[in-house]
Amino acid sequence: MTSLQLSAKEEMVEKFLDTAARGDLSQVSTLLSHAPSLINETGYSGWTALMLAARNGHHHVVEKLLSLGCDKFTVNSSSQTAYDIAKFWGHRHIANLLSRSADGCRRILPAADLSPQENYFGRETLDRLSRKRTDKVWLETKQSDSDTIYILFSNLSPMVSTSQEDNSEEQGDIKLCRFRYEDVRDLLQKASTVMIFLGMEKMKNPSSSTSSQTVESISEPPVWFAINTDEDAAALLKRCRGKNCLFPRSPNRDLLKLNEEEAGIVAQARSVLAWHNRYSFCPTCGSSTHLEEGGYKRSCLNSECRSLKGVHNTCYPRVDPVVIMLVIHPDENQCLLGRKKVFPAGMFSCLAGFVEPGETMEEAVRREVEEESGVKVGPVQYVSCQPWPMPSNLMIGCLAVAISTDIKVDENEIEEARWFPRQQVIDSLFRGARSAFIFPPRQTIAHQLIRHWICMNSNL
Template identity: 45%
Template structure:
């Protein structure tokens, strides 16, 4: 059974279910969620990313700007023009008024226009002011590739130095930007955890039946964040009646603030709106795809563990009831004769299900394979994927799943990056797979369609400019990052 069949049922939520956080301007159809995603991406998430800069670099997804608003359009055009001309004075004046990553209709940023014309001084200023050097235009080019193409070697040098200048150049996918230190050594310290719960600086995030209690972020874009509670607001009785898990500390310093998640039953759920009347308990998917990235990382940890605690209440070895231990990271069988209490058993620990998701590249390297589940929203195509099985290595899972679903034989498999997918606790291992054959034989029980797409067509899908409206998942999904990475890297093969 593929990953899609088992968990990407969630994706159907894109289409079927309204977003629970209702408010004017956020109706819950898929297309509106997609627009939310675009807004989210376009306005970027610099602050949270800076907060986790030491942990890696996050890829942003950029969409063409909506030009419907008159005045802004003029500012943006002037900004892009001045970058192309190298007019530093005008650029400096406009930087406060425009989004530094604003794009032209063809998806060109100011950095790209500067790169096109070798305006090295403009490039330096834009980078210094935090622009995204990894943006792609509608042809799938980065500013660096544009500078190289037009032989502006000094500009190319500045651009490539910057890429190497980050502490370590490694993708961090959405849901993996949890800033907390998990402090697993504290989990067995029951008294220490109890003391931490009663500390007024300790932070609690709230769930009701695994639905997070969220607020609108203060940022102008329509994103969500956790409502954060303290012990006085929740009260010790509520903690005793709910499921409480220890998420970690704000830093490696044991005296730093602790974070907990509390999952309560519906009858207790008034506690959220009592302190935050504007907050709502939200069905997690797809709302949590629109959270502030660091908070989405905290959500990923909390939601996965809470779902496990809820679905694994009984001992699988003897059927007896179990008790939560170690800050929520263990379940102990209450039948002391049970063999799961002897030695170390994986039955007691939270489950993480490894799965593979792969962009398959054609033998001539010019095309990639994308597929459609029947449950996908119309016109969306994505990477193939499937769960790993016992006794398999990652590369063989990739070869097996691709051959099962599409009939394509895969040779080499390169790991790309990974992403926790907290519905409920999947580890997505993203790969680029090199096909040795190209004749398709699609398994229609798994896929509605799978076909080869040219690099140019995929670049259009990424940029939201496909003539027939085809598109790929948003930047918060690892599939998007795999596709984008291939489009960018294959530019030099053209």
């Protein structure tokens, strides 16, 4: 009897899903009037009637299902919501319906056309002039130009000057030490030195030049290079004419003290130099490699290596994508934050994790949140990204809406996770150390994501 009932139920579910996929509104309504529980039933790969209707562009069926209270946050085995499916297949009118419905994610997530947000490490002060990277004559000429600027790294730490008299980077802002060709000429002759071309300073107010000026009379802005060497750090510091020069010992903390312009330069330089530091041998055959294209390519010295035939990503600097997400409670007034053991006492931040091969940004967000906290996530929305040169990550900032609220922490990943009420988060932002928890530094995208959520639908 049970098996017969189960078969009858399965047959009813299959019929309902097929009806929704075909867009038969009348039949969908009839079936739901007799069996309302069908509305959120799933079929193959976890697809619901709402997903099938969204996939096939049946706006009227989607509208009906939403009016009857179907769960629009359900995800299939590919971690897609009905909204994701409609958007992927180009049914914009259905995606808009799913995002603006009374109980929909647009009420929780902001509009997709967000104004651009600049994050720390993201400012482009230099024109990278990638077209010049293969021009060896031009690069060699610029290397010895009297206006060219060099920044010096020792073991991937840039030489900086600080306002502190005791040469301590513990307090105060720091500035990059800038060198000319004659200051570093001897270092450039050493095989262990790695030099990369960073770009040319962007012209300020280029339109301000008068029409009487000829192209020849306008001098080019300075070109920048970065060099990394394993020479003795103390000896390198003696090259600097300024006072209070040092190499920061804790990049994750100390590089956050640079101004926005220099932070962007360091992000570019440190990421590429770190790649050279890790890839001096060919990942394909193990032979030695040499630097090309101004430091943006390494070629294998083994003429038989297959990396020399065609384009291979092992030859170019790599960037590791990381999703970092602020998870919003279904009630809209709480957010999920976690802390790692290495965090300063009292600090909580957004959850984060690496994107795996063959994985979308949205899927990575859902997987990482569930792995670290046990919370399931539905809709995901991109907000902004941030280069993070520790050593070469791209932090992809997202907002995500939770579809479950119970927390079960994976202690291998994080130490603790909690739901924080909006008011408590606001208090922490403005009261700092006197509050219930500490915000991540303002230079981090985690801080900006939390602040972005606080400011949604508010006057802050």
